[in-house]
Amino acid sequence: MSDVPRPENSGSNQSQAEASDMLVVSELGVRSQNKTILEEVSFKVKKGTSLAIVGPNGGGKTTLFRALLNLIPYTGMIRWNEEVRMGYVPQSLVSTDLPISVEEFLRFKCKTDFDTCIKSVGLEKDILRQSLRSLSGGELQRILIAWAIVDNPTVLLFDEPTSGVDIGAEEPIYDKVNNLKKEIGITIFLISHNMHVVMHYADYVLALNKRVLFFGDRKSLTHSQLLSIIYGNEFALSEEEHHKE
């Protein structure tokens, strides 16, 4: 049986914000149609770090993002640093039914000096003429990341950024995200089911299943410890055996 570190979210110090904190969440609760989606969720995120949010399906990861974006009603406290400028990369788009080109989509944010703007996010000119609805999953994610970072945000929220992307195309996206953190000190929030990605790219981990199962330094956990926190010991052991085989 693996030793599981205790959650670090207990204690009153979670609600006290410091200048180095990008986000402080305290006693967050979300209910919908008399069902508890999240309760007593507390954690802090320092500027320039990356937090991976993991948990089983229906555990409240996307709801947490929606609360952080102020899209849904909640109880408790969410306090962002005053410098916050948010960039958001959704899992998918609600509607790509609208006939809109990539250029028109990006021009919403790049109002002046479009060419420099496009260069800064590493996009080639030939993709600009394509319609948003004709893009592949990987191309669309690149455009959404470009959209999110083009106006120099201080925080990036990624909701399963590679869910619709081919296996080979995942790594470059995460490398790009990681570079952003290193180069411009951006704070990153990442929802992912991919434990390899979490262990490789995140500084901190928040495991959620309606409540906080674990919050702390990623280095304090092994891969199987993290699996055991989220899915239980049996699943973690069978995964470990599977890897050994």
Place this chain on the structure above:
Amino acid sequence: MEMSSLCQRRSIIRSRRFSLPDTITFGLIVGVFVGSTAGYLGSIMVSKHMALVGDALSHVALPGLALGILFNFNPFIGAFAFLAATVIVTWYLQKSTTLSVEAIIGVLFVLALAIGILITPQVDLLEALFGDVSKITFTDTIITVLVSVSVIFVTKTIYQKLAVSMISKELAIASRIKVERINLIYLFLVAIIVALGIKEVGTLLVGALVIVPAAAAKNISSTLSRYSLMSAIFGLASATSGVILSSYVNLPAGPLVVIVGAAIFAGGVVVSSLSKRLKNQKSMRSTSTAI
């Protein structure tokens, strides 16, 4: 002698062709402005999957119109008041319940239609339902021009924000777009243009001015700028052609406007399927050459 009578006949034909009665001229001007503005607004409505909302919303104007006729004030004001009230109720219910816009407007629309039919004087009912171009006055025309220009201006200001909020509400909010507020503004703009179009095509058909041109433009557009421009042009073309046709065939303009719009839509479908077929053939040819 024969030559002079021929000249006379030619000039009569020419004058018949190019001079329209004043009322039709007013109808034509209203058609230009209401048609293009409704088409422009419709490009958002069709993409929001709210096409039927535009249609249902138009019927809500009927009780307001009836009150205007009964109490002798401008029916446009009555129609707009009812439309605005519906927009506010819809917006509020959508925010505070889990009901969809379609469901809310669906209920309000049948209720308003029922009340409207009951209180509209029998002699005015046909005109209220299908419009009458000959009743458009100089004042109506001036109001329509000024209001339409303002509606286009406001729509242009919020158009990109509306587009982004349609693509993803979360994306829009994270980009500091006040989604609820711009949705409300947008519904108000639709209400205004529907109220303006009632005299021309009537409450039953005014929704078509918003929906049909945009549906036609969507088939043949790949960029947002082209889509919105084509929607406005198709709206203008169907409204004005309908009015001109009505003066020649002596039929009500409303149904003719809708028929012209539907013909443009059908043309768009044919053009789009032909161009798709051509593209497929081209790509097949290039693949076989490569092999």
